[in-house]
Amino acid sequence: MLKCGFFDCFAYIDCYYFCYYYMFVLVFHYYCLPLLVFFFFLFLEWGIFLVGLQLEWKKGKVSPILSGLRASFKLKSMPLSIYHDADGLPRIILSEPSGSSAEVLLYGGQVVSWKNERREELLFMSSKAVWKPRKAIRGGISVCFPQFGNLGLLEKHGFARNRLWSLDSDPSPLPPVNNQSSVDLILKSSEDDLKTWPRSFELRLRISLSPRKLTLIPRVRNTDSKAFSFTVALCNYLSVSDISEVRVEGLETLDYFDNLMHRERFTEQADAITFDAEIDRVYLSTPRKIAIIDHEKKRTFVLRKDGMPDAVVWNPWDKKTKAPKDLGDEDYKTMICVDSAAIEFPIVLKPFEEWKGHQELSTVSSSYCSGQLDPRKVLYGFQ
Numbered sequence: 001m002l003k004c005g006f007f008d009c010f011a012y013i014d015c016y017y018f019c020y021y022y023m024f025v026l027v028f029h030y031y032c033l034p035l036l037v038f039f040f041f042l043f044l045e046w047g048i049f050l051v052g053l054q055l056e057w058k059k060g061k062v063s064p065i066l067s068g069l070r071a072s073f074k075l076k077s078m079p080l081s082i083y084h085d086a087d088g089l090p091r092i093i094l095s096e097p098s099g100s101s102a103e104v105l106l107y108g109g110q111v112v113s114w115k116n117e118r119r120e121e122l123l124f125m126s127s128k129a130v131w132k133p134r135k136a137i138r139g140g141i142s143v144c145f146p147q148f149g150n151l152g153l154l155e156k157h158g159f160a161r162n163r164l165w166s167l168d169s170d171p172s173p174l175p176p177v178n179n180q181s182s183v184d185l186i187l188k189s190s191e192d193d194l195k196t197w198p199r200s201f202e203l204r205l206r207i208s209l210s211p212r213k214l215t216l217i218p219r220v221r222n223t224d225s226k227a228f229s230f231t232v233a234l235c236n237y238l239s240v241s242d243i244s245e246v247r248v249e250g251l252e253t254l255d256y257f258d259n260l261m262h263r264e265r266f267t268e269q270a271d272a273i274t275f276d277a278e279i280d281r282v283y284l285s286t287p288r289k290i291a292i293i294d295h296e297k298k299r300t301f302v303l304r305k306d307g308m309p310d311a312v313v314w315n316p317w318d319k320k321t322k323a324p325k326d327l328g329d330e331d332y333k334t335m336i337c338v339d340s341a342a343i344e345f346p347i348v349l350k351p352f353e354e355w356k357g358h359q360e361l362s363t364v365s366s367s368y369c370s371g372q373l374d375p376r377k378v379l380y381g382f383q
């Protein structure tokens with residue numbers, strides 16, 4: 001007869017615990033441990049990726065692997081409509097809720113109109129502008145790349161303003177835009193351009209509209225196997241009531257190259273720039289903020305820029321022999337060009353590096369007190 005004492009019960013329970021423990025060890029070793037190892041390496045990989053992303057972004061450089069990964073995770077953006085006007089040039093219309101708008105041509109990646117909420121045009125467009133390819137359109141905001149002016153062997157101001165750009169579906173590392181107030185454009189080196197400028201590049205431009213503000217973010221990526229350098233400018237043709245009533249502040253005491261004096265270097269002596277004759281100067285290492293004050297219209301344009309240390313100031317005045325053919329005789333009176341530029345020190349990019357600039361044009365619709373460059377002071381009287 002089998003007898004089962006009190007302590008035999010414990011032996012019986014112990015045996016079960018041992019089996020559970022053994023099973024747990026088996027499961028842990030064969031299932032959980034591999035899973036833990038898997039997740040450990042997964043998180044490690046993502047950590048390295050995110051740190052890399054941040055470092056690359058801080059340096060302003062982007063590797064193709066990172067940009068490829070980003071592209072695969074990007075959000076789908078809302079398609080923008082492309083219109084063809086009477087001139088046949090494809091254009092994109094940007095708008096935002098306050099009522100302001102902008103028009104952007106694929107030809108040249110050029111902004112040709114920027115209207116405020118009262119539908120007033122803020123950019124100058126020549127009465128004789130030629131709306132046909134292979135010639136830059138006289139007005140708006142044009143992109144000079146890869147050469148400013150005649151500072152090289154290429155055509156004046158480079159070829160980018162005379163090429164057909166495309167919509168950019170992968171603007172990474174910038175997040176994709178998904179509304180009607182921004183557009184991303186891209187120009188890549190073509191076979192023809194490689195013959196005259198044998199450097200493979202991607203030139204991107206984001207144009208964004210917000211109340212009283214137009215922002216342009218140009219970027220250049222070196223997709224070549226060799227380093228290259230370039231000069232660049234955003235030529236802003238601003239609409240003014242009367243050039244003789246205009247004053248530009250923020251460039252005083254700076255050095256400039258005078259294009260009318262064989263690029264000789266001078267130092268600005270005036271406390272602001274006023275206009276009574278032809279002017280064509282490249283101001284060097286300027287502050288980030290420049291004010292263009294239109295006394296008659298009681299409007300001030302505020303130009304803020306980054307990554308483009310120089311500023312060009314140009315008005316051809318009435319020198320009919322010298323003035324461009326696509327400019328009306330009286331047009332010089334209602335325009336002033338103040339450009340954001342990188343000219344004195346060309347930008348150098350190694351393979352896969354990216355350069356990024358930033359320009360913001362805004363308007364302050366009030367009388368402007370000299371010396372108060374901060375538009376908040378003008379608008380709200382902040383001290």
Ligand SMILES: O=P(O)(O)OC[C@H]1O[C@H](O)[C@H](O)[C@@H](O)[C@@H]1O
Nearest residue numbers: 149156157259280312314324337
């Ligand atoms: O006639 P474009 O090639 O468009 O150039 C227009 C003007 O652009 C810049 O402002 C230059 O400094 C000027 O020298 C030039 O005349």
